Amino acid sequence: MMTAAWMYTLIPAAAAIIGATVAVNTRPGPNIVSAIQHFAAGVVFAAAAGEILPDVMHRGSPVATVIGGAIGVAVMLLVSQLETRAKGPVGLMTAVGIDILIDGLVLGIGFAASPRVGLLLTIALTLEILFLGLTVANELGESVRSRLKIVGITAALVLLLPIGALLAAPVGALPDPVVTGFFAFGLIALLYLVTEELLVEAHETPDRPWVTAMFFAGFLLLLVCEEIIG
Template sequence: MVVAAWIYTLIPAAAAIGGAVVAVNARPGPVVVSAIQHFAAGVVFAAAAGEILPDVMHRGSPWATVIGGGIGVIVMLLVKQLESWVRGPAGLLTAIAIDILIDGLVLGIGFAAGPKVGLLLTIALTIEVLFLGLTVATELGESITSRSRIIGITTALVVLLPVGALLGAPVGALPGPVLTGFFAFGLIALLYLITEELLIEAHETPDRPWVTALFFAGFLALLVLEEMIG
C-alpha cells in the first residue's frame, strides 16, 4: 500500500508541473482560474464527504475524532498564520510547500483506508494541485523571468507530495483509534483547503453563474465516478 500511494502521487505531481508549464507560456485569465478553483473545490468536497467522513463516523472513536480533528484545525490555522508571518514570494512558497506536504499525507492516509478511497482522493487532489502549479508559476512570473527556473521551483515543491504519502501510508497498520484520529485530521485538512483557500480565492473575481455551477459539477462528477468504480 505504501508503494501504491507513492506511485499515485506522481499523477498530481505531474499535473502541478503541467500547470506551471501552461502558466509560464500562456497565463490563464482570472475567470479560468476561478472556474478551475470551483471545480476543484467540488471534487475535493465530494472526496471528503463521501470517502473520509464515513470512515470517521463509523469507527466509533469520538475522542480520537476530537483529538485528530483538533490537531488538524491547529495545524491548518498555523499554516494560514504563516502566510502573514512570512510575506512576499517566500511566504507564498512556504505555505504552498506545507499544503503540498499535507496533500501527500492525506493521500497516504486515504490509501490506508483502502484502494478505492486512495484512487478517488488522487483524482480530487490532482485537480487541486494543478491549481497550485498554476498559482506558483503565476506568482513567480511577476519576479522571475526565467521560465525554466519557475518550472524547476514548482518541481521542487511537488517532491513533497510523495514525501507526505510515504509518511501517511503506514498509518493503516496503527490501532483503530489512532487511525480514526488520522482520518479526522485528513478530513479537516480537506475542508480547510475547500473553505479557506479554493473558494475564497475563487470569489476574488466577479461571480458568474456558470463558474459557480462548476463547484456542483465537480461534486457530482466524483460521485458518479465513485458509483462507476463500485
C-alpha cells in the same frame, strides 16, 4: 499498498508541472482560474464528504475523532497564519510547500483506508495541485524571468507530495483509534482546503453563474466516479 500511494502522488505532481508550464506561457484569465478553483473545490468536497467522513463516523471512536480533528484545526490555522505573513517568493514557497506536504499526507491516509478512497483522493487532489502549480507560476513570474526556472521550482516543490505519502505509510498498522484520529485530521485538512482556500480565492473575481456551476459539476463528477469504481 503504500507503494501504490507513493506512485499515485506522481499524477498530481505531473498536474502541477503542467499547470506551471501553461501559466508561464499563457496566463489564464481570472474567470478561467475561478472556474478551475470552483471545480476543484467541488471534487475535493465530494471526496471529503463521500469517503473520509463516513469512514470516521463508522469507526466509533469519538475521542480519537475529537483529538484528530482538533489537531487538524490547529495545524490548518497555523498554515493560514503562515500564508498571511508570507512575504515574497520565499514566504510563498514555504506556505505552498506545507500545503503540498499535507496533501501528500492526506493521500497516504486515504490509501491506508482503502485503495478506493486513495484513488478518489488522487482524482480530487490532482485538480487542487494543478491549481497550486498555476498559482506558483503566476506569483514567481513577477520576480523570476526564466520560465524554465519557474517550472523547475514548481517541480521541486511537488516532491513533497510523495514525502507526505511516505510519512503516512505506518498509519494502516496503527491501533484503530489512532487510525480514526488520522482520518479526522485528513477530513479537517480537506474541508479547510475547500472552504478557506479554494472557494475564498475563487470568489475574488465577480461571480458568474457558469463559474459557480463548476463547483457542482466537480462534485457530481466525483460522485459518478465513486459509482463507477464501486
